[in-house]
Amino acid sequence: MSDNTILHPTTIVIFGATGDLAKRKLFPAFYNLYIDGRMPKGFNILALGRAENTDEKFSAYIKENLESFSRKTVTKEDWAGFQAHISYFQHQLDEESSYQNLYQKLENFDKVYGMRGNRLFYLSIAPNFVSVISNHLKNTSIASDPATDRIIIEKPFGHNKESAIELNNLLSQTFQEEQIYRIDHYLGKETVQNILAFRFGNSIFEPLWNHRHIESVQITVAEEVGVETRASFYEQTGALRDMIQNHLLQILCMVAMEPPASLGSGEIRDRKVDVLKSIRRISPEKVDHYAVRGQYGRGKVNGLKVNGYRQEEGIAPDSNTETFVAIKFYLDNERWEDVPFYVRTGKKMKEKHSYITIQFKPLPNSMFSESTSLLSANRLIINIQPQMDIRLQFMSKKPGLSLALKPVEMIFDNFACQTDTPEAYETLLLEALVGDLTLFMRSDQVEEAWDVIKTIQETWEKTKDPSFPNYASGNWGPDDSDALVERQGHQWV
Numbered sequence: 001m002s003d004n005t006i007l008h009p010t011t012i013v014i015f016g017a018t019g020d021l022a023k024r025k026l027f028p029a030f031y032n033l034y035i036d037g038r039m040p041k042g043f044n045i046l047a048l049g050r051a052e053n054t055d056e057k058f059s060a061y062i063k064e065n066l067e068s069f070s071r072k073t074v075t076k077e078d079w080a081g082f083q084a085h086i087s088y089f090q091h092q093l094d095e096e097s098s099y100q101n102l103y104q105k106l107e108n109f110d111k112v113y114g115m116r117g118n119r120l121f122y123l124s125i126a127p128n129f130v131s132v133i134s135n136h137l138k139n140t141s142i143a144s145d146p147a148t149d150r151i152i153i154e155k156p157f158g159h160n161k162e163s164a165i166e167l168n169n170l171l172s173q174t175f176q177e178e179q180i181y182r183i184d185h186y187l188g189k190e191t192v193q194n195i196l197a198f199r200f201g202n203s204i205f206e207p208l209w210n211h212r213h214i215e216s217v218q219i220t221v222a223e224e225v226g227v228e229t230r231a232s233f234y235e236q237t238g239a240l241r242d243m244i245q246n247h248l249l250q251i252l253c254m255v256a257m258e259p260p261a262s263l264g265s266g267e268i269r270d271r272k273v274d275v276l277k278s279i280r281r282i283s284p285e286k287v288d289h290y291a292v293r294g295q296y297g298r299g300k301v302n303g304l305k306v307n308g309y310r311q312e313e314g315i316a317p318d319s320n321t322e323t324f325v326a327i328k329f330y331l332d333n334e335r336w337e338d339v340p341f342y343v344r345t346g347k348k349m350k351e352k353h354s355y356i357t358i359q360f361k362p363l364p365n366s367m368f369s370e371s372t373s374l375l376s377a378n379r380l381i382i383n384i385q386p387q388m389d390i391r392l393q394f395m396s397k398k399p400g401l402s403l404a405l406k407p408v409e410m411i412f413d414n415f416a417c418q419t420d421t422p423e424a425y426e427t428l429l430l431e432a433l434v435g436d437l438t439l440f441m442r443s444d445q446v447e448e449a450w451d452v453i454k455t456i457q458e459t460w461e462k463t464k465d466p467s468f469p470n471y472a473s474g475n476w477g478p479d480d481s482d483a484l485v486e487r488q489g490h491q492w493v
Contacts, residue, residue, distance in 0.1 A: 007433055008148070009042030009117035011109045013102070015093070015133060016124035017047030020229075021154070023065040025185075026124065029425040032072050034082050036422075038430055042113050046105065048091040058088040071423055093129050099140040106142065119143060120432060121151045127158075131170050138174040152181040152432055155246050156237065157441070160457060161450035168443040181432050182441040186247040188424030190414060191384045193439070195254040195356075196268075198382075198390065205380070206259070208360070211337045215377075216490055218342045218357040219251050221384075222349040222476070224301055226323075231314030239325045240293070240453055240460070243345040249276065249449045250441070251384075252341060255356060256331060265438040269445060276448035280330045287459040294324030294478040296348040297469030306348065306473045320464045323347040324471060326481040327456070342485055344492070348473035354384035357493045376407040379493065388414035388421065 143149040158164030227234045253272040260267040297308035324346030358380040381391040396408045470478040
């Protein structure tokens with residue numbers, strides 16, 4: 001995106017503006033963009049909610065949340081300017097008259113702009129309301145201009161491949177594909193975006209980025225927290241659908257994609273779809289060989305005793321929902337022939353840590369192979385969160401008179417270079433305001449991602465795992481996940 005991009009007047013309509021996502025992420029993101037001078041000169045945020053409220057009371061609620069969740073300090077001057085752009089609008093999601101009133105409200109904003117402004121609809125609501133809202137937007141012609149109107153939809157995009165196709169077909173009745181922004185906040189993270197620059201902006205690594213030089217790839221997204229307040233959602237979802245189908249497969253695409261011909265959104269998204277299509281599908285009878293599931297039991301996290309998943313409020317005492325998944329994937333293409341891609345994610349694990357490990361093959365013949373110094377593998381580690389850095393691990397001579405080796409690291413630390421890094425939602429919302437689809441998922445991308453996990457999902461839904469819970473809170477998952485990588489002489493890094 002160009003820093004000089006001129007943003008047209010825009011009305012941002014937030015469905016579910018009183019919800020958790022809006023207060024923790026959306027309003028802080030818009031506030032920070034406003035302070036940085038990245039919002040349109042003419043903009044309004046129309047906050048939709050079911051309850052009666054006033055602009056004054058709602059603004060006070062937003063300010064209180066900004067003081068807790070904003071990256072930047074809330075000052076009197078900045079808040080006064082930002083507050084003037086916020087309006088509360090009482091709205092019923094399933095009533096036609098509410099949308100007619102909304103239409104008139106948007107028309108009034110356009111009169112102030114002196115032109116038909118852009119309209120950005122953010123659906124921060126339960127997935128079952130997407131069809132209701134989409135139909136009403138169509139019937140009232142609120143989003144009738146493909147050139148100016150956009151919709152942002154949070155995951156999950158369906159609950160399986162069939163429902164994803166159905167949802168995409170439904171949205172296509174109101175919006176063109178270029179208007180639909182399917183958001184995955186992982187794609188807004190600074191380090192994930194940096195994968196593109198790192199791979200294709202340097203001549204050092206791209207020649208090595210293939211099966212001739214890389215032994216394995218690991219992608220880990222580990223969380224210390226459990227389900228917290230999301231029990232009702234998580235019980236119906238699980239880690240496979242909540243994390244693997246979207247976040248981890250998106251990261252895998254960034255690592256494995258072929259060089260795009262340009263930085264155009266269509267070109268980059270095409271290359272991601274190519275990756276998803278190349279992932280070898282796992283047959284039902286091979287699911288247990290390539291995929292491991294787990295569920296956390298009682299244990300200790302950071303020295304504190306915690307409950308197991310089945311003891312969490314709102315969770316069935318015999319729940320078969322997985323909170324941990326590890327899968328070994330292969331890509332059937334020339335670049336990645338026989339290179340295993342290991343992905344894992346879990347809750348109540350030892351630490352919060354999201355990272356990518358590229359392990360290079362050892363030298364076929366080394367003059368140091370008979371040395372008393374143990375040769376460590378060359379690795380490239382891309383830390384996504386909470387650390388944001390890139391580490392290259394290699395062997396070097398120990399200082400001294402003898403020719404002894406030791407492993408060392410070269411580190412690029414994002415925090416050392418930029419202490420005030422934008423949050424993922426700031427990046428993604430700005431791209432949506434500009435109209436750049438690069439960091440958002442296309443319909444075929446979503447459907448292919450569901451297809452990748454289809455047999456795993458169906459197999460696990462049919463069979464109950466008698467071992468649950470099979471890992472203690474505060475650990476790195478079940479023992480079977482270690483066995484998954486050890487079969488090929490690897491280990492989790």
